[in-house]
Amino acid sequence: MTFLIRQIALKASGEEIVRPTTVDGDTITIGRDASCDIHLPDLAVDPRHARAVMKDGELFVESIADQPFGMNGRSVNRRAIDLSRGAELTFGGHRINVERGDGGVPVFTVRRVEAISDVSEEKDLGSVYTLKGLMPGKRMSAWGFAILVLIACLAWPIGAYMTHKGEKERGSGYHGDEIWSSGDLTLAHAGLKDDCQACHVDAFVAVRDNACTTCHEDDAHAHISGLAANDATARLVAARGEPGAFGQFQRAVAEGFNRPAGRCVECHIEHTGAGAMEDTPQKFCTDCHDGMSKRLPDTKLPDASDFGTGHPEFHPALVVQPGDKPVFQRMTLTKTAREDNGLKFTHAEHMSKTGGVAQMVRRRPGEYDGRDAMQCADCHTLDSTKVRFEPVKMEDSCQSCHALGLEMIDGTTRTLRHGEPELVAADLRAFYRSGNPPRPASLSGMARRSPGDGASQRTARDFARAVQFYPTRADGAVTRVFSKGGACYDCHVITRDGPAVTNGFDIVPAVQNNRYLAMGWFTHDAHTKYACTECHVDATRSNDASRVLIPGLGGEGGCRTCHVGGTGASLTEVKHPVESDCAMCHDYHADDGPPWMSKAPKTIAKADANRRKQVSMR
Secondary structure, eight states, X not given: OEEEEEEEEEOTTSOEEEEEEEEESSEEEEESSTTSSEEOOOTTSOTTOXXXXXXXXXXXXXXSSSOOEEETTEEESEEEEOTTTXXXXXXXXXXXXXXXXXXXXXXEEEEEOSOOBOSSSBOOGGGTTSSGGGSOOHHHHHHXXXXXXXXXXXXXXXXXXXXXXXXXXXXXXXXXXXXXXXXOOOGGGGGGTTOGGGTOOSTTOOOOHHHHHTTSOSOTTHHHHSSOGGGHHHHHHHHHOOOOHHHHHHHHHHHHTTOOTTOGGGTSOOOSOSSSOOXXXXXXXXXXXXXXXXXXXXXXXXXXXXXXXXXXXXXXXXXXXXXXXXXXXXXXXXXXXXXXXXXXXXHHHHHOSSSHHHHHHHTOHHHHTTOSSOOGGGTOOBOTTSSSBOOOOIIIIITTTSOOEEEEETTEEEEOOTTOHHHHHHHHHHHHHHOOOOOOGGGSSOSOOOSSSHHHHHHHHHHHHHHHHGGGHHHHHHHHHHSTTSTTTTTBOEESXXXXXXXXXXXXXXXXXXXXXXXSOOOSGGGTTSOHHHHSGGGGTOOOTTBXXXXXXXSTTOGGGTEEOTTSOOSSOOSSOEEOOGGGTOOSSOOSSOTTOSSOOHHHHHHHHHHHHHEEOO
């Protein structure tokens, strides 16, 4: 036997939705319980209120718990239904029409005709346990909240602004227009916390550049154009290029609200939190530098779009002429790049594990911790900032092997003075003038000799002649120390334009390049967990003193081995990528501090200022 149950619901438009269900069996149940075949969600209906049984071709409907139900307008507990005539059953707010369907199948059509009852009053079951009836309507709530927003977010802030307009500093406490602030001021402008009018001069007018230049008197962009300061902004706008159609529409709208292109606040974003001002996003750099050579044909800057995929090769400042006033020149970092620093020192020779240097290291286990070769740290020491290295000093790093000893006096070694050629020559001349050659043992009276005085007389004459000519050997000693095989010649470049005291020899002053990348910032402190040779890969294999050992952009040991672009893009696969935007290495404004330091030490700042004067931009 089969029953057909048709549940009818109404849309808001009054259209009916019919959901038919077929139940196999001789019996179906009617009630509030969800397990009933005909589920009636009404508190006036028992969980299992009634059952309908088909028996011997007749349909019987009976109450399960003696709770009556309605049938054709009467309250009954049990009735038989003639399917040919049909019947109407009532359970709470629901009406069930019973009739014979196709094939003699009993059809129960269920629809809700009244509001669902909760015994005492008629309510929707979904709102029985809510405060819906106690709350204002949707329309009233919408208008109420709209008025509240206007008062709290418009009227109150405007009132607070007008009340304190013209005051240099506001009093303590919360002011209504603070609700418009997107965040606290950064450290750079924290002193203006109570002086909003310093930047926001007029109400409902965007911050203008003249508000910035009130304190920042110099035009920070003037150095770009090389022209008058008032032409710098126009050049910046030209570097960005013309926007597309939608971009032009946005620019027109922005200019209509006093937001012209090229304003200070396009790059320098405030109210980002009580800390250092956030780094300028990479897109503000690439908007100009990506394809800038096409928009500004006279620029000397190569195009740059992303460190990982579109960055020019480094242009380090290399020493091209050593001396007291060395000349630096920026050039592309390639395998052929060379630097003339006035030294003949090679890293490979000193770091080798098989050469003479390695033998000296092994013979001094106490000094070199029993190692087989020298290490970078034996000569190179980070400075206090851990950004660069201290200059290598001969007395600390070289003299233990390259001794300049002249003579031993009562256990003390007399040494030649390093870095002062004239004093070296003077010390050698003084040594030969004030001393005598070693006295022959045969003249001491204690040595054995041939009988007679002839041998002793010859020895005495030879010694007297040696004493007489001993001072003249000073010139030869001076010449030898500056010539091939001499103490100075092995490490330094010797010239023949020196003074007479050095027999015309002179030493080209050595130059230690303490900063190669003058237009960018690099710190060794962030890379201390890596071995030096992971980046300076040629240090152990270069026997060319002029070879530049700093890593390049790509290739073995290059920066792109770890660093990818600001968006994570790279030309090759990187095992542990470090996203690197422009601000990681570049500082837009030409100050003395790197991007990650608020103020560089004065010694570094002074040295960098001198370097910028020396670097040739050729």
